[in-house]
Amino acid sequence: MKILVLISNVPDTTTKIRFTGDNTSFDDAGVQWIINPWDELALTRAMELKEAGGVDTITVANVGEKSTEPTLRKALAVGADDAIRIDAPAKDAFFVAAQLAEVAKGYDLILAGIEASDYNGNAVGGMLAEILDFNSVSAVSGINIEGDSFKVNREIDGGSQVLTISGPLVAIVQKGIAKEPRIPAMRGIMMARKKPLVVAPPVDAHEKTQFVNFELPPPKAACKMVDEENAKEIITLLHEEAKVL
Amino acid sequence: MSILVYTENWDGKFKKLSFELVSYAAAIAKEMGSTVTALSVGNVADDELNKLGNYGAAKILTVNDDRFSTLDNRALAKAVVAAAQNETAKIVIFANNNLGKAIAPRVSVVLQAGLVGGVMALPVTFDPFVVKKKVFTGKAFANVKFDTDVKVITLAQNSYDLVETENNATIEAFNPDIADSVFATSVSETNKVTGQVLLSDAEIVISGGRGMKSGDNWGGLEELADLLNAGMACSRPVSDEGWRPHSEHVGQTGKIIAPNIYFAFGISGAIQHLGGVSSSKIIVAINKDAEAPIFETADYGIIGDVNKVIPQLIEGVKEM
């Protein structure tokens, strides 16, 4: 079995968000880049499945410019066997999915995150599944291999389910898929330098949406304080002033 | 030409969000001189289907085919695509929930439509068609323009109020022709959350953090939630410690919610936590540390001990 883990390269979750060019583009000056948290957990689960036997290789793939390579190297250091970078800026979700579709054939299981923490698209995994005409399950919180099929836990709106589904499968993962993300050990970092990182040219695809501009939330009014001894007053304020109760 | 809305029911009753989606679609339809068609999958009685008409659906397509009960993503997407083509829909609208996120991307590919997920309000402009959404987990907003004739949107929860209209809806059975072989999902177990307010539907949410000190300390918060008909939530360390179930974890790596009131008890307000709750209308923070970052985001605050504050709030609600 071959697993492909999609890796999105995103700003560290504590990054202070700023924009440049009259709020038309993200200001990446001084930003620390990380593997998107869901992708990090997906990779962790892929490693666990490989250690349990039955998985031959784990490949990681990213659509991005050369500047994303340290993130792919980190994924190799965590334990992926090889990496593919499709050499193009990630325009919109469709553009990215169309690129990934070129390299994703031949894998039995593709793991994507439910959303990238930068533009919160919630889209690439599902689009890729449709382009490839693969099965997909979203909001996946657990996955195991059962022969040619997969046993999957997923969250539904108002509960959870256990299901079986055949491959090739795109599993779009969320909380629960793995407990703690693995971090690279020294040995992993050394080995990662020698692992293959293939750069593939982009294919022709057109994005279907474009960012016009960005806005920061308006500054918040100061928090209205109530004394600990008069805590009840909060209820009155919510009722009479905020009118939400 | 029409606007297609994917509605969701729970054991034959529509979820409130379905009425939100139809109201939202009706407002867009009015602006564009179009009509709203609602798609309903599952066994729903005509009385209930008719309720969609109260919010502006002109036509209701009902798919009553048990094979869809497994929520197979590929099959459901094909059904929505068939309905969209049948109605020559220019816009297809889903909720930005688990199911909407699962199907909308697939549908957008087949319809060669752009997709924007988590839209927060009516379009900013119609020509060009520009919508606003949250980015960077709520730290900023983006205006996004569609370059396609057909558009797919998922609407963020609590973004649009219900608007009742005159009901002239017609109901039609719809039977998309989908081969058995497409249905690949076989469900062996379903656990529905029962007897409590669903976190994603809750208008008031009571949430506790590490400041609650242990898993045995939640009685007061549960009582408060009961009185206010509120959903329960918690910060990540709380669910990691097993003090509360994982389904209650909110934040960037948990659930993203947007209730009218979010009560944060003993939560410091880390950026990743706020990512899941910053769209709440009103945030109330109770924390003993005056410097806790949660007070920068909160609308109302108490610097104090949760153990002293909770009983007073319970009393206050009872007196209301």
Ligand SMILES: Cc1cc2nc3c(=O)[nH]c(=O)nc-3n(C[C@H](O)[C@H](O)[C@H](O)COP(=O)(O)OP(=O)(O)OC[C@H]3O[C@@H](n4cnc5c(N)ncnc54)[C@H](O)[C@@H]3O)c2cc1C
């Ligand atoms: C990639 C990533 C993703 C993450 N995702 C999430 C996420 O989705 N959700 C999430 O919540 N966290 C997330 N975190 C963790 C986050 O950074 C914080 O560690 C976490 O939110 C802190 O939880 P807390 O506020 O409950 O605990 P603490 O930060 O320990 O805060 C406890 C608070 O309780 C107060 N307190 C203590 N005793 C009392 C008392 N008796 N009365 C009143 N107040 C009291 C303290 O003053 C303190 O402010 C993530 C972190 C990373 C790196």
Ligand SMILES: Nc1ncnc2c1ncn2[C@@H]1O[C@H](COP(=O)(O)O)[C@@H](O)[C@H]1O
């Ligand atoms: N540029 C990219 N390269 C590779 N995978 C990506 C890229 N962007 C998004 N993904 C994958 O798609 C998931 C969802 O991203 P999005 O649809 O952008 O929210 C991410 O968690 C990744 O697994």
